[in-house]
Structures are given as C-alpha cells and as structure tokens.
Amino acid sequence: MAAPEFELVIGDKNWSSWSLRPWLLMRQAGIPFQETSIRLRSPDTKSQILVHSPTGFVPALKWRGVVIGDSLAICETIADLFPGKKLWPKDALARALARSACSEMHSGFQAIRRDMPMAVLERHNGEGHTEEALASARRVIELWRALRGRFGRQATEDQGFLFGHFTVADAMFAPVVTRFETYGVNLGALGDDGMVRAYMDAILTLPSMRDWIAGAEAEEKEKAAATA
Ligand SMILES: N[C@@H](CCC(=O)N[C@@H](CS)C(=O)NCC(=O)O)C(=O)O
Incomplete structure (x- = not known):
C-alpha cells in the first residue's frame, strides 16, 4: 500500500488540545495520514518538534514537502483539499x-x-x-x-x-x-x-473521539512503564 500523502505531527493525546482538532477532523473525514507523536513537557520537546516543523509547535501537517503549522490552518487546508467531505x-x-x-x-x-x-x-x-x-x-x-x-x-x-x-x-x-x-x-x-x-x-x-481517548490511555501506560 502507498504511504499516506499526509503526516500529522501531534503531541500527547491526554494534553494536546491543539493536536486533537486536526486529528479528529481528518479521522472523521476518513482521510488517511501517518501519525507522528512527540512527547510534550520533556526537556527535548522543542528539539523533537523542530525536526518536523520550524514553528516549534504541534500540530503540524507535512504535505508535499511543506509544513502547515497551526491547528486552524491545517483544518482549513484539509477542508479546502476535500470539498466533497463538506467540512x-x-x-x-x-x-x-x-x-x-x-x-x-x-x-x-x-x-x-x-x-x-x-x-x-x-x-x-x-x-x-x-x-x-x-x-x-x-x-x-x-x-x-x-x-x-x-x-x-x-x-x-x-x-x-x-x-x-x-x-x-x-x-x-x-x-x-x-x-x-x-x-x-x-x-x-x-x-x-x-x-x-x-x-x-x-x-x-x-x-474517532473514543480512539483518541484510548490512544491517550495507551500513551500514559507506555510513559508509566518507561519511568517504572
Ligand atoms: N496556535 C497553535 C498553538 C499550538 C501549541 O501551542 N501547541 C503546543 C502543544 S498543545 C506546543 O506545541 N507546545 C510546544 C512546547 O511545549 O514546547 C495551533 O493552533 O496549532
């Protein structure tokens, strides 16, 4: 299967309110994307985000060699690219x-x-x-x-x-x-x-909202296991 056209870089699902928005929109619209997750509130958070986005913030959408930063701009872009989804x-x-x-x-x-x-x-x-x-x-x-x-x-x-x-x-x-x-x-x-x-x-x-919450639970368990 071909790699998805979109890569969405997000933060922890328990906390990242800005990330939830485009993630939910894309999932609701049935648009496939690769998900890349960055741990927030860590000493290397900023440097990890900067690997993907010059804004230094998540969410960021990587598409056709460019980075679209900011949750609203990502939602606007997706709505624009998929008019049939009536977003x-x-x-x-x-x-x-x-x-x-x-x-x-x-x-x-x-x-x-x-x-x-x-x-x-x-x-x-x-x-x-x-x-x-x-x-x-x-x-x-x-x-x-x-x-x-x-x-x-x-x-x-x-x-x-x-x-x-x-x-x-x-x-x-x-x-x-x-x-x-x-x-x-x-x-x-x-x-x-x-x-x-x-x-x-x-x-x-x-x-998709339930999936986000389940994903948050899985992440928190993973983090707890890593620090145990
Ligand atoms: N206005 C931006 C705000 C994004 C934002 O503040 N994201 C936070 C996480 S929810 C972030 O990336 N923080 C980086 C950091 O903690 O270093 C948007 O709508 O995407």
Whole structure:
C-alpha cells in the first residue's frame, strides 16, 4: 500500500488540545495520514518538534514537502483539499458563522485554556472554576446553543453537531467539550437546557473521539512503564 500523502505531527493525546482538532477532523473525514507523536513537557520537546516543523509547535501537517503549522490552518487546508467531505457548512451565512466561531475559539477563551487545561483522562470536578473561566464557559454554551438551534437542529440530516453534520467548527471545539467533562462544569447553571449536554455527548461518543481517548490511555501506560 502507498504511504499516506499526509503526516500529522501531534503531541500527547491526554494534553494536546491543539493536536486533537486536526486529528479528529481528518479521522472523521476518513482521510488517511501517518501519525507522528512527540512527547510534550520533556526537556527535548522543542528539539523533537523542530525536526518536523520550524514553528516549534504541534500540530503540524507535512504535505508535499511543506509544513502547515497551526491547528486552524491545517483544518482549513484539509477542508479546502476535500470539498466533497463538506467540512464547512454549504450555506454562505452558516459558513460565515462557522468561521466566526472557529476564530473566536482559536484566538479567545484564554481563561478556559489557562484554568481548565485539557487532560482527557483526568477528572478534577470543581477545579479551575474561576470567575473568568466560567464567564468564558457561559459564552461557549451560548454559542453552541445558538448554532445548534439555528443550524444543527434545522439541518435535513441532523447528526447532533453544530451545523448538523460534522464540520471544522466541531473539531475546533472538541477540546472544550473534554475540558467541561474533566472539570465538571455545571452546564445548567451556565444556561444549558439540555441542548449542550446532547451536543457534548455527540462529540464524546464519536468513534474517532473514543480512539483518541484510548490512544491517550495507551500513551500514559507506555510513559508509566518507561519511568517504572
Ligand atoms: N496556535 C497553535 C498553538 C499550538 C501549541 O501551542 N501547541 C503546543 C502543544 S498543545 C506546543 O506545541 N507546545 C510546544 C512546547 O511545549 O514546547 C495551533 O493552533 O496549532
């Protein structure tokens, strides 16, 4: 079999929220890729990443002799290369709002990132619930409800995602879904009427999401065995 056209360089599956996004998008879209994993939080992390990407950050997509750095740029590239996979909504207005949501996620919600860092295998109920993080969480919940209500639920083939079928927007928010689980965020207290809980379940039960979590478990076992 020919080697896959794409190589995706990622960090530890327990922690690397940025890596989860393009990984999930490519897996959901059924696009084959070679996975290269770099251990984060190690003395040689930076030098290991620099072997693959001049940015010094993961994720990085290696394709046709170039490196595409940054999770959103990778998702955009994949959506662009595979229009048949419908990774953006078809309708221009829906697409504009999908892009707006992705950008808001990409450049914002700093308090959630800082106070509730991704740790898919861990449970820290009630931790990280700072005023700022909860204000950001409330905004995320408002956004998800607005998109599900206006687009997802109205889609002819609603599969439970923000715009009905799985898009880049769902990939971009998947790490936040895991954070809300890890830190036991009280969705109802922040404005959910059940719609957000159902959306989060749609993400968490995706076979590719389960594969990511299983991969995180395998990595952690490997790391524990190496240090035992
Ligand atoms: N904006 C970038 C951020 C990427 C990023 O910060 N990645 C972290 C891991 S999740 C990293 O590579 N850290 C390198 C290091 O720890 O030296 C993206 O969206 O891809």
